[in-house]
Each structure stands twice: as C-alpha cells, then as structure tokens.
Amino acid sequence: MHEVAGLPWGVSLAYLVSGVLFILALRGLSSPVSSRAGNRYGMAGMALAIATTLVTHNAASLPEIGVAILIGGIVGFVIARRIAMTAMPQLVAAFHSLVGLAAVVVGVAAYLNPGAFGILDAGSNEILTHSRIELGLGVAIGAITFSGSVIAFLKLNGSMSGKPILLPARHMINLGTLAAILGLIAWFFVLPAPSAVPWLFWTMLGLSFAIGFLLIIPIGGADMPVVVSMLNSYSGWAAAAMGFTLQNTAMVITGALVGSSGAILSYIMCKAMNRSFLSVIAGGFGAEASSGGGEQIDRAYKRGSAEDAAFLMKQADSIIVVPGYGMAVSQAQHALREMTDLLKQEGVTVKFAIHPVAGRMPGHMNVLLAEAAVPYDDVFELEDINSEFAQTDVAFVIGANDVTNPAAKTDKASPIYGMPILEVYNAKTVLFVKRSMGGAGYAGVDNEVFYMDNTMMLLADAKKIVEDIVKALGH
Amino acid sequence: MDFIAILSIFVLACFVGYYVVWQVTPALHTPLMAVTNAISSVIIVGALIATAESSSAIAKYLGLAGIVLASVNIFGGFAVTERMLAMYKKKDRN
Numbered sequence: 385m386h387e388v389a390g391l392p393w394g395v396s397l398a399y400l401v402s403g404v405l406f407i408l409a410l411r412g413l414s415s416p417v418s419s420r421a422g423n424r425y426g427m428a429g430m431a432l433a434i435a436t437t438l439v440t441h442n443a444a445s446l447p448e449i450g451v452a453i454l455i456g457g458i459v460g461f462v463i464a465r466r467i468a469m470t471a472m473p474q475l476v477a478a479f480h481s482l483v484g485l486a487a488v489v490v491g492v493a494a495y496l497n498p499g500a501f502g503i504l505d506a507g508s509n510e511i512l513t514h515s516r517i518e519l520g521l522g523v524a525i526g527a528i529t530f531s532g533s534v535i536a537f538l539k540l541n542g543s544m545s546g547k548p549i550l551l552p553a554r555h556m557i558n559l560g561t562l563a564a565i566l567g568l569i570a571w572f573f574v575l576p577a578p579s580a581v582p583w584l585f586w587t588m589l590g591l592s593f594a595i596g597f598l599l600i601i602p603i604g605g606a607d608m609p610v611v612v613s614m615l616n617s618y619s620g621w622a623a624a625a626m627g628f629t630l631q632n633t634a635m636v637i638t639g640a641l642v643g644s645s646g647a648i649l650s651y652i653m654c655k656a657m658n659r660s661f662l663s664v665i666a667g668g669f670g671a672e673a674s675s676g677g678g679e680q681i682d683r684a685y686k687r688g689s690a691e692d693a694a695f696l697m698k699q700a701d702s703i704i705v706v707p708g709y710g711m712a713v714s715q716a717q718h719a720l721r722e723m724t725d726l727l728k729q730e731g732v733t734v735k736f737a738i739h740p741v742a743g744r745m746p747g748h749m750n751v752l753l754a755e756a757a758v759p760y761d762d763v764f765e766l767e768d769i770n771s772e773f774a775q776t777d778v779a780f781v782i783g784a785n786d787v788t789n790p791a792a793k794t795d796k797a798s799p800i801y802g803m804p805i806l807e808v809y810n811a812k813t814v815l816f817v818k819r820s821m822g823g824a825g826y827a828g829v830d831n832e833v834f835y836m837d838n839t840m841m842l843l844a845d846a847k848k849i850v851e852d853i854v855k856a857l858g859h
Numbered sequence: 860m861d862f863i864a865i866l867s868i869f870v871l872a873c874f875v876g877y878y879v880v881w882q883v884t885p886a887l888h889t890p891l892m893a894v895t896n897a898i899s900s901v902i903i904v905g906a907l908i909a910t911a912e913s914s915s916a917i918a919k920y921l922g923l924a925g926i927v928l929a930s931v932n933i934f935g936g937f938a939v940t941e942r943m944l945a946m947y948k949k950k951d952r953n
Binding site for chain 2: 402403406407409410411413414415416419420422423426427429430433434437438441442443444445448449452453454455456457458459460461463464465467469472475476479480482483485486487489490492493494496497499500501514612613616619620622623624626627628629630631632633634635636637638639640641642643644645646648649652738740745746747748750751754755757759760761762763765
C-alpha cells in the first residue's frame with residue numbers, strides 16, 4: 385500500500401460515520417426540541433471513534449486504557465453533575481484547557497514516537513515533512529489553547545482579577561513571540577534532520593505556552609465572551625491539525641466543526657459589542673478610568689423600594705425583564721422566576737429580553753433562566769423584542785448596565801458607541817436593579833437611563849431586592 | 860489517504876460547520892460550547908494510538924495522560940450539555 389497510515393477502508397468509514405454523527409449533534413441544537421437527540425448523536429459518534437481505534441490497535445494495553453478512561457470519566461461526570469449553572473463560563477474555559485493540553489500531549493507523543501502514528505519516513509528515519517507542519521501547528525495551537533484557557537478560567541473564576549493586565553510593549557512582545565513560533569515551525573519543516581536539533585521543537589512548544597498566557601492577560605472580564613469563544617475555536621483547530629497528522633477523518637471533521645463554531649460565536653459576540661475582533665484581542669478594554677465621570681456624581685435620580693416596585697408591576701399589563709451579569713453574580717434567577725410567576729398570576733404579560741453579550745459567555749443568561757425553569761418561549765433575543773419596549777409598561781433591568789446604555793447610540797465619544805442596545809428607556813417605567821450608584825458598568829460609562837424621569841432605581845443586591853418584591857407581591 | 864484528500868474533507872467540513880452553526884438558536888449557545896468541547900476531545904483517538912502503539916514508557920504515559928484529560932472532557936462535556944438541555948422547557952409542560 386502506498387498510504388502512509390494505511391487504514392483499512394472499514395476503519396476509515398467508521399471514522400467518517402462518527403464525523404457525521406458529530407455534525408448531527410450540532411444540527412440538533414437548532415431547536416431546544418431536537419437538542420437532546422443531537423447530544424445523543426454526539427455521544428454515539430464519540431463511542432464509535434473510541435471503539436474503532438481500540439479494535440484496530442494493539443490490545444495489550446487495554447486494561448490501562450480502560451482505567452485511564454474510567455478515572456477521567458468519573459472526574460468529568462462528577463464535575464458536570466455538581467457544577468453550579470452560574471459557574472458554566474469557568475467550567476467551559478477549564479474544559480478548553482484540557483482539550484488544548486490533550487492535543488499537546490498527543491503531539492509530543494507523536495514527536496517522540498512517530499513510527500506509531502505512521503508519520504515516519506522510512507528512508508531518512510525522520511518525521512515526514514508535511515506531518516511536521518501539522519504536528520507543529522497542532523502542538524502550538526494546543527499549547528496556546530491550554531495556557532490561554534487557564535488564564536480565562538482564573539479570571540472567570542475570580543481567582544485572578546478580571547482587570548486587564550497591561551505589560552509595557554506587549555504588542556511587540558506578542559508579535560515577536562508569534563513570529564518566533566511560526567519561524568521555528570518553518571525551520572522544523574525545512575530541516576533535513578530535525579531529530580538532530582531537539583531544542584527546536586521544545587522551544588516552539590515553550591513559546592506557545594507563553595503566548596497563550598500573554599494573549600489573554602490583557603483582556604478584561606467583559607470581553608470574556610469573545611475570549612471563551614475564541615479559545616473554543618482554537619481547541620477545534622488544534623484537533624483538526626492533529627487529525628491531519630493522524631490522517632483521521634473524524635478528528636479533521638470535528639476540528640473543522642468546532643473551529644468554525646467558535647469562530648462564528650466570536651464574530652457574533654464582537655458584532656454585539658460593535659468591536660472588531662482585533663481590538664478585543666489587543667486587550668486593555670475597560671482599563672482606562674471613566675472619562676468625565678466627575679460631574680455626574682451628584683445628578684438626581686429616583687430611588688424606589690421593593691414595595692414601590694411590586695405596586696408598579698402589579699398595575700402593569702406588560703413587563704419585560706432584562707437580565708445581565710449582575711443577576712448571575714447574585715444568583716437571582718430563581719427568585720426572579722418566582723416574581724414573574726406571581727405577576728403572571730396577576731394577569732401581567734412577562735417577557736425576557738436577552739442581549740447577546742449579557743453575562744460572561746454566549747447564551748449564559750438563557751441557561752440561567754432555563755435553570756430557574758423560565759420557559760424558553762418567554763425568552764427573546766434583542767432583535768426580536770427591541771421594538772416592543774415602546775408598548776411595554778415596565779422594563780425590569782436586573783444587573784445589566786452597558787447593554788441598556790443609550791450612550792451607545794448618542795455619544796460618539798463613548799467606548800461603547802455603536803453597540804446595539806436593548807431600548808429599555810422606551811418603556812413607560814424602567815425599574816433598574818443595581819447594587820449602588822457607584823461603579824457604572826464594566827465599560828466605566830455612566831448610563832443616562834438612571835436619571836430619566838420614568839426610571840426608578842432599586843439599589844440593592846439583585847437577589848435580595850427580588851425576594852423583597854416577591855414578599856411584597858404576596859400581600 | 861493523500862494530503863489533498865484529507866484537505867478536501869477539512870475544507871468541506873468547515874463549510875458544513877459554518878452553515879450548521881448559524882442555524883443554532885442563540886438560546887443554546889452555551890450548550891453549543893459545551894458540546895463542541897466534548898466532541899473536540901475526539902483527540903482521544905490520538906492518545907489511544909499513542910498508548911496502544913507505544914515503544915517507549917514515556918510515550919505510553921503521555922498517551923495515558925492524554926486519555927485521562929480527554930475523558931474528563933468527553934464525559935464532563937456530554938453530561939453537562941445533557942444537564943443543561945434538560946432544563947430548557949416549553950411553557951405548557953410546566
């Protein structure tokens with residue numbers, strides 16, 4: 385046979401089927417109705433890929449493999465059962481880091497033992513030249529995914545400040561490191577005998593770990609939805625590159641799917657913030673102190689109590705709830721559901737409006753509301769509900785600031801200018817839940833909505849005030 | 860399989876991914892990330908090969924480490940996706 389890996393056709397076919405099952409897994413997510421079936425397809429695809437590999441390779445180490453899968457499986461399963469839904473962004477970041485590290489581990493194993501992976505050139509006893517590029521890229525992207533995700537995890541988990549950390553000359557350092565990595569991969573490719581210069585591969589790997597770290601530390605907390613999506617994408621490209629090395633269609637298809645999925649999510653997130661991908665990656669957003677914040681401190685605003693809010697909402701015909709990161713932080717979603725249930729019993733129409741970048745990852749708010757058993761057909765995306773605020777009696781904003789800030793439309797100097805916003809100010813009354821009047825959102829921009837005549841500020845912890853409103857509604 | 864054949868699969872799969880992912884409803888973007896996470900752990904195939912075909916102890920332990928890492932992700936990713944998807948309910952079923 386002239387093939388390098390020389391897989392029998394049945395094996396290739398099995399990997400292809402598992403790739404198709406992965407496509408169906410994503411296809412299922414087009415609607416909550418078909419989503420669970422989709423997830424089953426995904427599991428079936430994975431089981432098929434693993435079984436195919438085990439059947440076609442040396443079975444001697446099967447017991448050890450079984451133990452390794454069991455250990456990893458139990459750890460993963462227990463984490464998945466126990467994790468709080470509010471901690472989902474950190475969990476996803478942690479999982480990304482594992483994919484990255486696994487790609488590195490596989491790449492290093494292939495580098496040390498190319499014969500086992502069918503990438504050894506029999507003539508020169510060196511790794512095949514095209515495999516060197518795939519291997520180099522796979523290991524580099526895997527390492528970037530790993531260290532970048534670790535930083536993203538620490539920031540999302542609050543173990544590290546969400547504030548951007550700005551090194552001097554960071555753009556030069558980052559570009560230099562990136563160029564060095566690409567240069568080393570190119571050198572690895574053209575060298576007649578790379579096994580004679582082992583430091584080359586290891587330096588490339590070390591630099592890749594470093595660049596992942598350097599790339600994410602200057603990026604602030606509110607840009608995390610983009611970062612998490614981007615790392616999602618990287619983990620896919622790493623898997624695809626390793627798939628090229630192993631000539632494995634399941635890996636190549638999956639890598640392409642995951643890579644494009646993460647890229648699309650990054651695009652959606654960037655668009656929802658009206659920022660370019662490059663400006664997010666360059667980092668530093670939210671690091672500057674708010675400009676001209678001084679004169680707004682003494683502006684008059686109306687402050688209300690839980691009883692006032694309960695009264696207003698009871699009288700209303702329609703309410704739109706706008707949740708944001710603040711709701712997640714104080715875990716207010718269950719109390720919020722209780723509140724909206726009581727209001728529905730009073731005959732009030734309640735809808736939820738979600739901005740694409742509310743929270744710390746794509747779809748974060750939707751999951752929290754689903755956890756609190758808010759039916760998904762009560763939850764609407766920005767473009768579907770924005771026109772309804774004008775006909776709505778009360779907009780109940782809970783822990784969302786920047787996504788409701790009209791400065792995005794009116795103030796060209798504002799850092800959030802151009803970002804699509806939820807037009808809560810069009811509602812007859814705005815109830816704005818916020819911890820305190822200080823600290824105006826992540827972007828450090830004051831919000832005109834606070835000072836409008838039809839706005840009532842509810843200054844308290846989100847969960848506390850919603851619970852108080854529930855009590856007040858009960859009377 | 861030659862390089863062009865596998866590249867063709869890759870490029871076409873990128874297009875499939877593009878169209879399929881745009882169809883995903885925004886409400887399910889978090890489960891999308893969790894499930895893509897789980898399936899990208901198909902990299903476990905590489906770790907299995909490394910372990911099964913290892914000629915040296917170090918390659919074997921690397922492979923086993925890769926299997927553990929990827930398994931955490933596979934089981935964790937699918938389980939957490941399942942848990943999230945089970946929470947999405949329609950109005951009438953409450």
